[in-house]
Amino acid sequence: MSMSAYYQTRAAHHGVVTSDWLAQSQEAATRAVVTGGQEIVDGGKSGRAFSVIDEFNNWRKQPDLAEAVAAIRALAAVIRNSEAKTMMELEIELKKASDSLKSWDTTSISLTAGCDLFMRYVTRTSALEYEDFNSARSRLIERAEKFGEISYKARKIIAMLSQDFIFDGCTILVHGFSRVVMEVLKMAAQNKKLFRVLCTEGRPDRSGLRLANELAKLDVPVKLLIDSAVAYTMDEVDMVFVGADGVVESGGIINMMGTYQIALVAHSMNKPVYVAAESYKFARLYPLDQKDMGPALRPIDFGVPIPSKVEVETSARDYTPPQYLTLLFTDLGVLTPSVVSDELIQLYL
């Protein structure tokens, strides 16, 4: 069965190592060594395109690095290795590399969004002041490397913006392990706010366990729930905090499976749902229902063997429509879901 590479990597970050992931990673490592040698010999276009994907995978494996940053770093490597002498040629090469990256993993939204954002930036920069190709090129490389800092700063800004919304004595429900939400809660704990966190288990990744671990280290009172216990405990919850894999044009979000369910329950009980997402996750997608996105499958281990004629729903993510979200905390500020399409229009049109 096909596995979504994006969710595989996230599972790897969360330390839930499955045996088939190990096998795949070993295979990839041996492949990289082989093609590394080939690249030196060939130096042809196909070798370079392949190395983009490898480069990307190398960056992606670091647990603290965001997907989009890995993508932009990989594209920066393309610029560095390119032999183009004009801006036009460089743009065409970048477009090819970006397309191959996107087609290699169609399920990762922040990868697509990050590539698109960088391509727009390149097209705009080339139209601006620099007449000297080399200075333009070095500037592009420099901005791409700096993007890692931008992404890190983005998380800090988001954490600062959300501080006002966490008051003393509040109970926060968190779903999935988002590094941005982790930053928010960490800063609140450092500011000596008194709050309690309810953490869903997050099957099948069990990312909630990891989050509970991290929060316990910060001395924040944590309570773990199984995913089905969300409605049962929604009464005592003051707000729901989630991250996002991607923010779509309608203002809705695509996030780990279970987010839609939680948002529906919260909405019916009048609890606010807050999303913490960096702005480079805004993507030009408009899903009309749950099946409208490309499938991202992730195998689920039930612990007991399942007969082969029983189907299993293995999708790893769902889409939460904007009417169930209250506010989005991004590095562009606190936004209502309707602002997202405005921002995207300004960038792309």
Add this chain to the structure above:
Amino acid sequence: MPDTQALVNDFLNKLKKRKIEGSQATARQTAELLRSVISQQRVPYTNQAGALIDAVKAIGEQLIAANPVELAVGNIVRRVLHIIREEDLSLTTAAIGGLNLSAVSDDENDDDRDGDSTLSAAAVAAAARSTLRPPSLQTLLEDTPVSAAVPQTSSSGGDSEGKTADKSSRSRKLKHDVIEAVNELIQDIVTCHEQIAEQAVEHIHQNEVILTLGSSRTVLEFLFAAKEKKRSFRVFVAEGAPRYQGHLLAKELVARGLQTTLITDSAVFAMISRVNMVIVGAHAVMANGGVIAPVGMNLVALAAQKHAVPFVVLAGSHKLCPLYPHNPEVLLNELRSPSELLDFGEFSDCMDFGSGSGSPLLHVVNPAFDYVPPKLVSLFITDAGGHNPSYMYRLIADYYSADDLVVQRRATAGN
């Protein structure tokens, strides 16, 4: 300077003692005070805008602290700061444009160098313009330190050209431009009723029944304007306990020839099914589209939603606040005196701290404001037109800068 200090202290006193009623009066007086502060402020040759911004922020901080519930004060302070930044930016781009023209007229052997400087100056101006707007996806990958280079480029360019006279006229021009813009702002505040009332005839149709609560001057002018245009309609006025300002509104409406019905607040749910539209004023509008309104408004909004009646809020642009409300029922509310509810004479034994032991058993809570969440509001009519609540962020981006959301004088550790 001593003049303005006295004015500032006087105004601070009035704010603390809640002597000024209504957001329009507060906004106008704040703007006038800031105008005198700016005109009295001495500005150095370099970075005039920074000095003005610091002065306004220092006073603004005190004003906001004096009455944190009156959001119009903070709104006007932030508008003035935004005006200063905008005027400074337009002057800088004009000055750089002036430098371009003079460079072209110079010798040919300097052409290459000047060509580079003009190109980079244009790019710098474009970058500076983009830093004035709130951060967006477009500028995500841009370099932020470019904005710091703007004053340096202009000042070094000015020195090398020897245009010192030009710079002193520029400093005078900045203050002059800012004061002109603040005058326009005061004009807008004072005439906001007329601009909103102009839109009345589009929204009120023949033989309609309008419901309102309490008394708002904006609503009064709105209804009068529709009456002028020969629309005949009826008005239900909820009296707005405990101040009963609805009684005054009903009297004024009748004086103008409008058929009015006066009802208690508790009767709103009973009468709402006969109403076509609810039109109310607001104390402040928050960035998410939520409304801070006189107490009782949440009741009317809920009733309107239940019976699918449009709930229209009229608000001048000085009421638009760039902050998001968290726990507004408590933090953005004021408790008024219990004497508005109960007569002390009759209830003196229940409420007396002296008799008996400890605190009295009877507590009176008299909140001044209510919070209406954005999903209950159908339409906002401002002097900039009619919008729905999810559009408020656009107006905020137009009127305010992102740097001014927290009005705090930064400790100057070297510019």
